Amino acid sequence: MKQLEQYPVFVTNSLTGTKEIFKPVTPGFVGMYVCGPTVYNDVHLGNVRTFLTFDIVSRYLRFLGYKVRYVRNITDVGHLENDADEGEDKIAKKARLEQLEPMEVVKHYTEDFHEVMRQFNILPPSIEPSATGHIVEQIEITKKLLDKGLAYESNGSVYFNVRKYNQKNHYGILSGRNIEELVESGRELDNQDEKRDKIDFALWKKASPHHIMRWPSPWGDGFPGWHLECTVMSTKYLGDTFDIHGGGMDLKFPHHECEIAQGTGATGKAPVNYWLHSNMLTVNGQKMSKSLGNSFLPRELFAGTHKLLDKGYGPMAVRFFMLQSHYSSTLDFSNEALQAAEKGFKKLVNALVLIKKMEPAPAASDSEISKELTRLSRECYLNMSDDFNTAKTLAVLFEMSARINDLQSGNIKLSDVDKVAFTEFKETYIGFMEEVLGLQEEKEQNDETLKGAINLLIDLRKKARTDKNFALSDKIRDDLKKLGIQVKDGKDGEMTYSFE
RNA sequence: GGUUCCGUGGCCGAGUGGCUAGGCUGAGCUCUGCAAAAGCUCCUACAGCGGUUCGAAUCCGCUCGGAACCUCCA
Numbered sequence: 001m002k003q004l005e006q007y008p009v010f011v012t013n014s015l016t017g018t019k020e021i022f023k024p025v026t027p028g029f030v031g032m033y034v035c036g037p038t039v040y041n042d043v044h045l046g047n048v049r050t051f052l053t054f055d056i057v058s059r060y061l062r063f064l065g066y067k068v069r070y071v072r073n074i075t076d077v078g079h080l081e082n083d084a085d086e087g088e089d090k091i092a093k094k095a096r097l098e099q100l101e102p103m104e105v106v107k108h109y110t111e112d113f114h115e116v117m118r119q120f121n122i123l124p125p126s127i128e129p130s131a132t133g134h135i136v137e138q139i140e141i142t143k144k145l146l147d148k149g150l151a152y153e154s155n156g157s158v159y160f161n162v163r164k165y166n167q168k169n170h171y172g173i174l175s176g177r178n179i180e181e182l183v184e185s186g187r188e189l190d191n192q193d194e195k196r197d198k199i200d201f202a203l204w205k206k207a208s209p210h211h212i213m214r215w216p217s218p219w220g221d222g223f224p225g226w227h228l229e230c231t232v233m234s235t236k237y238l239g240d241t242f243d244i245h246g247g248g249m250d251l252k253f254p255h256h257e258c259e260i261a262q263g264t265g266a267t268g269k270a271p272v273n274y275w276l277h278s279n280m281l282t283v284n285g286q287k288m289s290k291s292l293g294n295s296f297l298p299r300e301l302f303a304g305t306h307k308l309l310d311k312g313y314g315p316m317a318v319r320f321f322m323l324q325s326h327y328s329s330t331l332d333f334s335n336e337a338l339q340a341a342e343k344g345f346k347k348l349v350n351a352l353v354l355i356k357k358m359e360p361a362p363a364a365s366d367s368e369i370s371k372e373l374t375r376l377s378r379e380c381y382l383n384m385s386d387d388f389n390t391a392k393t394l395a396v397l398f399e400m401s402a403r404i405n406d407l408q409s410g411n412i413k414l415s416d417v418d419k420v421a422f423t424e425f426k427e428t429y430i431g432f433m434e435e436v437l438g439l440q441e442e443k444e445q446n447d448e449t450l451k452g453a454i455n456l457l458i459d460l461r462k463k464a465r466t467d468k469n470f471a472l473s474d475k476i477r478d479d480l481k482k483l484g485i486q487v488k489d490g491k492d493g494e495m496t497y498s499f500e
Numbered sequence: 501g502g503u504u505c506c507g508u509g510g511c512c513g514a515g516u517g518g519c520u521a522g523g524c525u526g527a528g529c530u531c532u533g534c535a536a537a538a539g540c541u542c543c544u545a546c547a548g549c550g551g552u553u554c555g556a557a558u559c560c561g562c563u564c565g566g567a568a569c570c571u572c573c574a
Contacts, residue, residue, distance in 0.1 A: 017504095035574075043574090050574035079572075090572080175569075176503055182570075184502075226572090248574030253503090255573095278574070279505090285566065289573055324523070325513060330506075330567070337512045340524035347523085350537085391514045395522035405538050409531085470533060477535080488537040498537085 004028070004065040007385040011244075012328060014252065014275040015174055019387060022274065024243045030061050030068045031242035033234035033272075035251055036128070038075040039109035040090040043116050044295035045318070045333065046248075046281040046288040052319065053278040053327040053388075054246045055122040055438065060384050063436050071237050072125035074113075076106040076132050077213050078205075078224045089223065092213050102213050106130075116298050119315045121438040127237050131229035135215045138224040138232050141266050142203045142217075150265040154194040156206030156220045162199045165261050171199075174260055174275060175253035201258055203228050227258035235263060235271060245272040249279050250287075278327040283308070285332060296333065313338050314442045320345040323390040323437055344398075349441055350498050351401035352433050354408050360422040361415045369403075370418035376400050377421075377428040384436060393432060400429050410491055442499075454485060458495050461487070 009022040024030050034054045037043055051072075058070045079090045095102040117124070131138075142158050145151040151160050162171050162179060172178050182199050202225035207214035214221045234242065240263070247256060256275065263271030280287045283294045296306055304312030313321075321341035325331045376396055383392040403425075406412040414422070433439050457476055464473040477487045484500045 037574075038572090047574045053574090172503095177570075181502055249505095249568070250573055253569060254571090280568070280574080282567075287568065287573090291573060321512090328505095329513085332512080334512080336524085340512060342524095344523045389514080392521070395514070398522055402539075409538055411539060465533085468533075474534080481536085486536070489532070489535085490537090491531075496537085 003063075003381065007064060007381045009061070009064070009385045010387055011274050011276060012387050013273075014277045015272075020274070022243075024066070025239070025241060025273065028066060030066045030244065031238035032058060032061075032068060032070050032244040032246065033230070033238060033242065034070070034072045034125070034245070035230055035247040035255070036073040036075060037109075037113055038079045038090055039106050039113060040079075040094045041109060041290060042297050043109075043113050044288060044290065044297055045301065046295060048116065048120055048122075048298065049281045049322050049327075049331065050246075050248045050278045051117065051122050052120060052322055054276075056323070056327075056388055056390060056436070057244070057246065057276065058125075059123065059438060060388060060436050063431065064385075069127070069238065070125040071127045071129065071234060073230065073233050074106075074110055074128060074130040075226070075229065076110075076130050077102075078131055078229055079226045089211070089213055092211065095212065106132075119298065119302075120319055121316070121440065123438070129233045129237070131224065131233070132213075134229065134232050134236070135224060137236060138228050139204070139215075139217050141228065141232055141262070142224075144266050145203065145262070148265065151203055152196065153219055154196075156222060157194055157202060158204040158219060159195055159200040160203055160258070160261060160265070161196070162201070162261070163197055165265055169261070169264055171261055172257065174257050177253065177257075201225065201227060201254065203262075227255055228262060230255070231259050231262040231266070231271065234259075235267070240267040241269050241271060241273065243272075244274045244276060246276045246278070249277045252277055276327075279330045281322075282330050282332045283334075288333065308335060309338075310335050313342060316349075316439060316442050317342040317345045319437075320348070320394075320439055323439075324394060326387075326389060326391055328387075345439070346498070346500075348394075348397055348401055348433065348439065351404040352430065352439075353441070353498070354496070355404045355426055355429055358404075358407060358414065358422075358426065360419040360426070361417060362419060363415070364420070365416055365418045367416045367418070369412055369416055370421040373400075373403065373417065373425040374421045376403070377424050380428050380432045384432075390437060393437070397429065397432060400425070404429070408490070408496075454480070454497055458487065458497065462493065462495060465493070 010019050011022050012019045032054070037047060058068050061068050077089060077091055091102050091105055095105045098105065142151065145160065146153065146158065150165050151158050165171055166179050172182065179199055204217060204219060204222050204224055206220060206222045213223050215223060234245065245256070260271060282288060286292065286294060288295050300306040301309070301318060302312050302315065304310070317338070321338055322331060324341060376399055379396045380393055383389045383396060403412065407414055457480065461473045461476040464476065480487055486498050486500055488496050488498070490496065
């Protein structure tokens with residue numbers, strides 16, 4: 001609990017547009033909800049960025065000592081292609097096209113999603129509820145809104161009455177709109193007769209005879225509206241008012257706006273204290289999205305098969321690349337930027353491997369270098385506590401890695417470094433790399449058998465060097481290099497290696 | 501048309517009213533049997549035009565350029 005009090009966290013709250021000090025509803029505990037994927041298709045890198053952003057948020061809050069309950073849903077029903085009456089559920093459409101049961105589609109893409117999350121070292125949430133598992137609750141809240149007069153039934157469907165809600169609340173509070181503007185700019189849709197007002201949105205939709213995903217309800221067979229599931233699943237597990245709600249910027253309107261309206265309408269309380277929105281991943285300045293057809297799939301990236309890529313990149317290098325920018329900025333995806341990131345990432349990992357093997361000197365020392373190491377350690381916390389600024393934190397980690405290399409090469413002597421300062425430095429570097437930022441060695445580098453074999457070759461090369469058999473020592477070095485293993489000679493004849 | 505946001509050195513990208521991140525690339529030096537790695541140094545930028553200020557890339561206004569949202573989207 002020490003760090004939790006020492007480093008107060010500041011977050012940019014989309015609701016107010018300002019950076020605020022973070023105060024959870026219950027001290028020491030955090031409830032966080034993030035809109036998960038609609039599992040009708042492969043997740044692309046833009047989706048990954050959002051889930052990475054909130055992975056960092058939950059990791060860091062936990063690192064500080066908060067107990068975090070992180071809920072991220074799976075949308076497996078209710079997501080319409082558009083808001084018109086004939087809008088088709090995405091899952092159902094995919095199932096029809098591929099001649100599958102809807103749940104087959106859901107299972108396949110859910111597993112694919114989990115696999116991608118695992119590859120990027122994005123930790124699973126505490127609870128991962130699915131919309132189809134909460135139909136009963138969605139019907140209940142719809143009833144509640146009907147009872148309160150904030151919703152109305154129309155031809156077997158139920159709609160949220162935005163104007164009625166807006167009499168006592170502000171619909172548009174999150175996205176900076178008011179309903180007059182929405183009425184003027186809103187697109188005219190066909191078959192609007194069911195709705196009393198075109199700005200109203202569906203809570204429950206009547207299923208047409210050929211619709212495959214359907215559940216019985218007081219209003220006949222149907223299925224829940226998209227916005228409702230998040231309201232139900234967040235408040236069910238986190239309470240009527242919880243701390244953090246996250247998601248991509250593109251969900252701000254209408255999805256999150258509707259969530260606020262539904263939650264506030266049902267309970268009389270604003271559902272969320274801090275709204276956090278992550279910005280888009282772009283390609284040539286344009287948003288990466290499924291509908292624009294410019295999305296990258298993780299497997300295309302790893303294999304380097306995408307037409308915009310020269311080569312493949314490991315998931316950790318990509319993770320590092322994304323963390324170099326702040327989550328609230330757009331990030332442009334390019335071959336050159338990835339290449340630069342890959343090199344930078346290796347630098348940090350090399351230092352990570354080195355410092356894990358270092359032990360502090362036994363004595364205390366108040367040398368300048370001790371003070372610097374202490375300062376660097378503190379900066380990691382300060383930067384992350386400032387709205388999860390991973391870019392600034394990485395800059396500090398690079399400075400730390402330079403000092404680690406100094407310690408390794410002997411430019412700085414371990415005996416000049418205070419034991420307490422060194423221990424804090426070491427724990428901070430390893431902790432921020434692995435636990436907070438989730439950056440680790442690419443997994444293929446962790447093969448003990450391989451490491452043993454390389455160490456054997458290194459021993460042989462050491463012998464060759466002391467014997468001045470440079471032809472042999474160069475051959476070992478060059479041949480290893482061809483295999484992607486780089487040998488580095490230290491000052492005292494010691495050798496280390498790294499994978500390329 | 502409405503609502504937001506952005507425009508930083510060769511490239512990518514932080515950031516702040518004065519102390520001027522970081523990575524990649526390039527040049528030089530040190531170390532080295534030669535390399536590599538590493539360390540150090542250099543190339544010092546904030547779209548344009550006005551304004552506020554002792555002082556602005558950072559605040560305000562305008563212009564130009566780009567993006568997101570307003571419709572499914574992370």
